[in-house]
Amino acid sequence: MTHTMGVGQFRLSFGFAPVLHIRIWSDYTGSWIEEATLVGEHEKTIRSVTFSPNGKLLAAASFDEKCTIWALADGVWDCMARIEPNSTEVKSVSFDSSGQYLAICTRNHQVMIWDAMSDDYFDTCTANLDGHTQDVKRVLFHPNREMLVSASYDDTIRIWRDEGDDYECAQTLRSHTSTVWDVAFNDEGDRIVSCSDDKSVIVWEPIDKVELDGWQVACTAQGVSDFPLYSVDWQKGKIIVSGGDDCIRIFEVQTRPAEDGGGIRLEKVDEKDSAHAGDVNCVRFSPVDTGVFCSVGDDKVVRLWSV
Structure with a gap:
């Protein structure tokens, strides 16, 4: 059983395997109630979920080689975009502080950044960051700067910076001696x-x-x-x-x-x-x-x- 979690304003979301659904809970009334169950999009373990800063988008990463983006409109969550990055498992997702960009990381060592403001939501990959030599387990945007951190099975953490035209690796941190699972x-x-x-x-x-x-x-x-x-x-x-x-x-x-x-x-x-x-x-x-x-x-x- 794999659980991953996103926390948004007055909301929690959880990805579940092997039942392959996402549950969203809210406490607007002072007690936690199930707001929605999102089903029908993923066929394998949901590895990671996260809310956008305004709580109106939810991204989910899955071992079925797909990332789905769900939007809240009129009280209903609908899947409004799907990202399928080069036929590889998606391990983690993270929105930047503006909610415009979504970073994902994959089993084939990549970190990718997608633009929500493209002509068709999230249809444009604005950056493909190479450098890790093994699975990338976690990706996380800085809370207020154009900076990204990734953690990998190759025992390293990479710091990525927006240099105008592209993100570049500014530094590789190497003090761990085995897989780096998470960063904050x-x-x-x-x-x-x-x-x-x-x-x-x-x-x-x-x-x-x-x-x-x-x-x-x-x-x-x-x-x-x-x-x-x-x-x-x-x-x-x-x-x-x-x-x-x-x-x-x-x-x-x-x-x-x-x-x-x-x-x-x-x-x-x-x-x-x-x-x-x-x-x-x-x-x-x-x-x-x-x-x-x-x-x-x-x-x-x-x-x-x-x-």
Whole structure:
């Protein structure tokens, strides 16, 4: 069972396998109700879902070699576009802060950017980013800059920048020793956290904090779990991590005293044992309720938590 999750304003969406549908839940009334079930488009596992910033579009990536884009109009969700990138599994999707561009990543090592404002929605690939040598597991736009981060089975993270005519790889981050499954920005966008099959969590920061250039390791938490780490998110100084066991771990980003060399460290402040009956595949903070996050697992359960 694979669950992936997108979080939008007062909405949650989940992709399910093997039943191959997307469920959208909302809490406009103060309690969570199922708003819609999106079916009929995907034939294999739905790997990733995400809302556009305004909550009116939803993108879904699937192992059936297709990405679908759904639009909300008059209270109804309809599939309004399909992207089929070179007959390869689509692993992750991310909208930029304007909602105009959608990044996807694939099993054949590619990162691609598609334009929502083209003549026929999402029919134009504006950038094809090559560089990874293995599956790309995660792609994520910066919260407010023309910058993109990708994480891969090749153990690396790549930083991509819009150089006017195209996105170019500005830097490759290599401190993980196995598959990098997930990445997240902090609220300010000047730090990145990553988690990996090597069971570590790494926080990265740039040397140039204005241009966000020269990314380097700020701190590392090794041996976070005895199992691979699949998902990570960051909000208000708190980092949540989940993976191949039943546990969710919560870390606080703390400033080291000057006498200890300064910088930052990750301090584990909570551990939710038996959060799910099996792998916890994804954790995401709510963008509207600070300190509230969701988790989804192999046990077919969706849970809401408070930090």
